[in-house]
Amino acid sequence: MPSVTRHRSLLSVLAIALGLVAPMAAARAQGPVLAGVVRPPRPAPGVNTIAEVEPRVARPPGRPCVAPLFAPRQFEGVEPVAFSYAPPADCPGPWAKVVLEADFDVTAGRQFDRTAIIHLGGVNLYYGTTMEPRRAIAPAWHVERDVTDYAALLARPGAGEVLIANIVNETYTGRLTASACLLFYPASTGAPVSTAPQIVQPISDGLAKLSKDQDRLARSVVLPTNVERLVLDVIAQGQADDEFWYDCVPDALASEKEGRCGGGAFRQVEVFVDGQRAGLAALFPWVFTGGINPYLWFPVPAPETLNFTPSRVDLTPFAGLMNDGLPHRIEVAVPGVRNYYLVTATLLAWRDERAASTSGRLLRNTLGAAREKTEARRVRTDQQGLNGRIVTRRAQDGEVAGVLQTSHGEVVTAVRYAMSFSNRQDYVSNDKVQIGRVRQSTRMRILTRRTDASGTVKRLETASYPLNTVTRETATPEGTDQTADVDLTLARTEREVSSDGRIRFRSLSNRVTPTARGQFNRTARRFQNASGTSVQRFRFEDSELGCYGRTVVVKDNAVAAARDGC
Template sequence: MAATFVGRLWDATVTLLAAQGHQLPSDSSAAPSEPFLSSETALEVNGPRYVNVRGVPCVVPLVTHEFANSYWHPAVVDFTPPLCDEDYSVAYLKWAVTCSPGVQFDRIAAAWVNGVELLRTSTAEPSRQAGVSWEVVKDVSLYGDVVREGGVVVVALDNIVNPTYTSSFTVQLSLEFYRPLDSSKEVKQPDLVVPLSSHQTSYGWFTEKPTGVKNGPPHHLVKLPENTEEVYLELFLSQHQCDEFYYANPPDSYAETSTSGSSATSGDAGATATGGDSLCGGGGPFREVQVLVDDELVGVVWPFALVFTGGLNPYLWKPIVSIGAFDAPTYLLNLTPFLGKFLTEADQPHVVVFRVVYGEAFWLIDGNLLVFEDRGATRPTQVEVLEERLGRYVAPTVATMSAMAASTNDSNTASNTVIWASAARELYVRTSVTTSTGTKIYTLQQQFDFTNTQMYSADGLDQWFESHTHVDTTMTVTTFPVWSPATQHTQMELERPAPPKTVLVSQTEDYPLAGSVHYRAGKNGSFMLITEFSNAFTRSTAVEGNGIDFRYGYTPGKVHTTLATSATLDSRRNPPPLCKIFLPKPSESMKVLAVLASVGALVGVSQAQTRSHLLRVHITTQKVALYDQCQWEDRAVRCDSGMFCVEREENFGWCLKQEPVVGEQCGGAETNGPWSVPCNGTDLSCVLISSQFSQCQKTADRQKLKKPLDQQTHHHHHHHQKEAKEPEAVKLWGRCKWEDGSKACGSGLQCVEESAWSGRCMKKDADMYDQCGGLEWRGRWKAGCPKSATCKMTDNWYSQCLPEAAS
């Protein structure tokens, strides 16, 4: 059938693209072209780097290794405990890769320390002229105790070098230890990390093959301390081979009639499943990853679909790779409500199993158990499940309908079809955990929703797909403090014991994606293949109440990254050059700066020869200067070099120096607690001026300190100020108020107080279409408008001068 033809053609085209490696035509008349951009950029899934560090890092090299013919030969290196001071408590893993010029597929890779996986990643595809290089930096402070004890590092990157695939990858892996900028924001490290990996001196991941149920799923034996108070699982996973594009897989019934006998090639492993029993492209688009303890369900993940740099079309991912391709997102599961399953029969180990439901091919999965112990325990932890609703499996609902033919000459065959799939499930468990500190009631509730639509037209030659996964997780812990006769209690405490405390953590995951593949046949065997793809990655966490009641340090925040890209392959030998890249400004809905990219490329492919229009792009990230705002309610930007963003309140931050000099602020107390940085100079000290403000002053002058600045600034009638030099007036939009003082605005301007410690200069008489008012900290402010205009309120926070007719 035609669908079988396009499936084979698609595999052949993608393989051809990789095999040719952007090779120029052999005819001498072809104009030489400059090398392709040799550095590739990733879209972040874990937020910005180096957010709580100061000073120069203590760098610990771990591995430098060239991966050529490296299948079944990971790099295994022993390393000694790092010689970094203990106050260097913030740890980053740095993965830097260079790939030699030539031809190579994308490859899956990972790094483990003592069996604990720290990074799941994949490689970029090189250009023949310049190769490619990139780096990944990941915060691994959660595993600080693991990396500080020394041991064995394993790096896996299965690669093949032969006459067709010619490039090798050189990996440099290192640890960077920093002093924290704010010690109150340091990660809470677990008392014990238990790797759920297959090996500590080789590949750590398990290969979960849904088709191999007869042999049993991969498993690990676990025995936790009997005084365990809380336990979490960080899960690492990636999908491969026939499941690499599972989000576009049709149901088996459609795949068997439309692609019988076809082949599918998995770019990341270079493996091929061909025909018959190894049919790819079925199973439908829904996948569920399960975690089982002694064959009982304790965790469910509906995953974010990874797209590797050779996925769908290699030209989609230059110079910006797909979301998560260089740093695959992990999944943190709070297993404390299921703690009893780990602690029953304490002298016996328990079997932990990973399973992929409805999968077609293999997934690489492992994880790390994060164990927090009751250090004051005098007896084993007592666990009782109070209520649970846990369905073992969920069956997706599938509906199909015949689609219209592509033209009046086409017939409505079984290949012209619309397919809908959906699934939903809810998990609920409430558990009592009693330790030496009292009793805590843990409640976990999750709501999962999945929808997928696929449309096949033109007798199956065109495919369009759209998928959406959404997960809401709510975790609460209610603490009932223990009453001990050995403790001295007041009469009031005896009559009125402390009430229970409740903490609520709510998390949202949202993973939409959409794409299309269109095939157009031309004359003399030519063809055009048009590919479009877009997706987004959103995770948010909110904490209500005192977060310390959870031993794991939940941090409020949001990461939102979105991407859109397209590419066109034209088999005609000499196509007109066309290549464009579009980088709009960050969306106003982004909490963490993200990049939206839309890349289009028209590429010529002719059997053994390829011509591509080459592209060089420089990507810049907005940075703000000293005292400028760096955080808003819905987004954040980075400060210039040598500065950091101080969160003054939940929706406002401003840039201050990391190493202030004399007279500059070196500390304060904000919504998130106190902060301080060292002054730049051995003769300087950070002096407390008020409860909200500290200043760098010379140590010898500390005794000469006069009134605090916030008291001095209110006495403008003093005679000595008449002798002082008149300060320069602040211009429009400039800052006119700080916590410790203020500055006059220029002529025709007014100082609008945005908060108790911040103000901006705005016009007293606004021009047409300018802002003329809004709601701020001290109430509503207003400016005049021209005679022919009126001040129209758009919302509570913004009014604008508009023509009277328009208003």
């Protein structure tokens, strides 16, 4: 399990994940461009290291300037590694796009999946986890992230850190190597300057550790008096027991001895401004390559496992309150956390450059706490473990709206949230078999309306994260026969209606359905005769760009087939 010692609007999210801009001219070969999307290399039959489905970041035309962050190096130990950064002298900006590229590999052997993080000046540039190797399998992989919105930070020299806490010893022998750089694409006639925020301010200064409900990442900020748009990029990653939050139980049923984590089976991100609940972000149930059963995830990891997408929380309704030149407190919380979460957050602000100051007020804030209901009355515990059913439900909604007087008139921004969550856990435990079933659904709906003199722009974002898992352990004289089945989907859509009635629609779906079988030998402390099968289906559709899809079929933990097409 990963830990530091172990194991945007959706438009922005999709742009980060898919690079929805003009085709790249070529920084490095990354496959042909199809419908505005850069396909990753298609895995050949027999590949057992890693099979990619998620597109690379597309690029503007022109040759980029490259600024290294750190050269290839091996990571061993738990201390972060510092690096110095300087923007490329031959590309002073402004830029059309900036892309982070990082490459990783791990030697064959035995090793946990590890958390991997790159920060610059306290601002997160990359966050993900690493692949687990096998005795004769050494995975190598490439990740990319669109960091154009952080251009104000990247325009000046700075100090950064990379953290890949990897323990190497006689048992855990896999050695991790990584490198990273930034690619700057100059603006041109065909690639206009990005409208990036002028203010990029870390809230977490790297990472914050939240260990209980009451813990919050908090920072007081002082903004310029002419801010007209404000967002917060957040990533929250469960560590240790909270890595498996979807299988955690109410505190009354938790048992450290039996390995049952507490806090219940619900987690999400809540953002506060000056003590007021200001926004929400649904947490995708990331499953890392050592999660549940390692044979589920190679060569096809679960969605976003190697490269997390930040959640972007729109705080523009509070801009009128925060433009007074005084300190204001930003807080991030993860309800339900019991072991710990690592959280990183960055505040981004766009200024009204034609006005020395903007003024406004919060019109309304009806975003309340989650309504919760948990039923566990028929659950019993004994020496064998849990028996019975636990049902957890959460619902939360409300609207935050504010008005701002700008150089181009009055602007009203309203953000309405509707979240629903359900999780059903069924357990059978006796001296012959242990069965655990989880059936979970997370849904988030965010409607943003921006009204000014030209009319109203509406953007509806939806996120749906269904997760179903079944694990079975049957006792044998040597240990246990184990099976694991997972059905996990990351689905996001966006529908935007402009002030003149034009409609643009985008959707992304990434579904993986792996099954693992094997025997766990108690004496050897390892799986034997283990193998996995899987099908992963990725589909992206844009009403203007077209459609991209890839399906990868895995048998005996090797690619059996890979095909592209919607």
